[in-house]
Amino acid sequence: MILRNATLASGKRHDIDLKDGRIAALLPPSNDGPSLVVLPPLVDGHIHLDKTLLGLPWVPNRAEGNAVSDRIAAERRVRAERSVPETVTGANLVKQVVASGTLHMRTHVDVDNQLGLQNLKAILEVREQFRDLVTIEIVAFPQSGILRSPGTAELLDEAATSGADLIGGLDPVGIDGDLAGHLDPVFAIAGKHGKGIDIHLHDGGEAGLAQIEAIAERTVAGGLQGKVAVSHAFALGSVPIDMARRTADCLARAGIAIMSHGPGAATMPPLIMLAEHGVQVFAGSDNIRDAWSPFGNGDMLERAMLIGYRGNYRRDEELAFALDLVTGNAAKVLGLQDYGLKVGGPADLVVVEAGTVAEAVASRPHRKMVIKAGRVVARDGVLTG
Numbered sequence: 001m002i003l004r005n006a007t008l009a010s011g012k013r014h015d016i017d018l019k020d021g022r023i024a025a026l027l028p029p030s031n032d033g034p035s036l037v038v039l040p041p042l043v044d045g046h047i048h049l050d051k052t053l054l055g056l057p058w059v060p061n062r063a064e065g066n067a068v069s070d071r072i073a074a075e076r077r078v079r080a081e082r083s084v085p086e087t088v089t090g091a092n093l094v095k096q097v098v099a100s101g102t103l104h105m106r107t108h109v110d111v112d113n114q115l116g117l118q119n120l121k122a123i124l125e126v127r128e129q130f131r132d133l134v135t136i137e138i139v140a141f142p143q144s145g146i147l148r149s150p151g152t153a154e155l156l157d158e159a160a161t162s163g164a165d166l167i168g169g170l171d172p173v174g175i176d177g178d179l180a181g182h183l184d185p186v187f188a189i190a191g192k193h194g195k196g197i198d199i200h201l202h203d204g205g206e207a208g209l210a211q212i213e214a215i216a217e218r219t220v221a222g223g224l225q226g227k228v229a230v231s232h233a234f235a236l237g238s239v240p241i242d243m244a245r246r247t248a249d250c251l252a253r254a255g256i257a258i259m260s261h262g263p264g265a266a267t268m269p270p271l272i273m274l275a276e277h278g279v280q281v282f283a284g285s286d287n288i289r290d291a292w293s294p295f296g297n298g299d300m301l302e303r304a305m306l307i308g309y310r311g312n313y314r315r316d317e318e319l320a321f322a323l324d325l326v327t328g329n330a331a332k333v334l335g336l337q338d339y340g341l342k343v344g345g346p347a348d349l350v351v352v353e354a355g356t357v358a359e360a361v362a363s364r365p366h367r368k369m370v371i372k373a374g375r376v377v378a379r380d381g382v383l384t385g
């Protein structure tokens, strides 16, 4: 297959020659005709495949308040009433995101003393079902806390030998009320099994910042540089910028990545500043049509747009930065070895109806084709079968 007249992220035009599932050559463009943007696959650095209710009749949000603990309680009620298994809804979501161009993702999967490892097992099945289409990295996520949900530390330990790739965490102070009591088991289990860590941290202000610094300290002490991420890190956007800069240096030294989904109401970390300080930054969808959020669709180009909108990005370089959050940067955090639109790279591509990368981010464009290993797997936003 040859994709003619493709505009790459660099702005250069090429004919892309695909052979045996690889990019065989980037040739000069064969004509001056119309051109479409061709991107490497989109990467969702933070999704919750087990939580989504996608494909079910609309489920109204019934959280009684906006605190994280209110939403945990609301989700437990939804969970108790749902009759369709997570294997079905998770598969619905995987199909939807692949059709929009996502071929790699990191999903958090709830582990607590009510669920045990049931959701992990469901999402392992989904991963197996779609193994030829997408790579799925799994974080064992203590959604109900560790101390608040006795037995969860043991379950996280078991998850590490049952298919989870990383150990998660959640607001050590805000939820468990005990920084060391939460972080000690997370780091001990990750260290014991040689796993990475990805911690949800909603706690804001200086209290949140102190937790980020505690995570950095433990990361360095455990030799886990490059293997730890903090998701959300709202605190970095809620303190004076000089204070956030000092924490950025600390994150860079510890090799900790920061994930944002471009939060609507909470403060967003200053992603460009973090990147300038050498911090790896990336993006994810977070909640999609679940007990936490009625919104979301898993489209990572739309996510890049939302982050740009939230961050007041205007210039083309800023929009290109937003694209990096959902492509190359996220691929690095996920440790994808075989990624990127380059000669010899995998023939995994997304053809987008836009003239430039900036337009592709700004305009939520139509997806003409998604190509996996040289094969068209989705056309015009629909899986080919």
Ligand SMILES: [Zn+2]
Pocket: 046, 048, 108, 200, 231, 286, 287
């Ligand atoms: Zn999340």
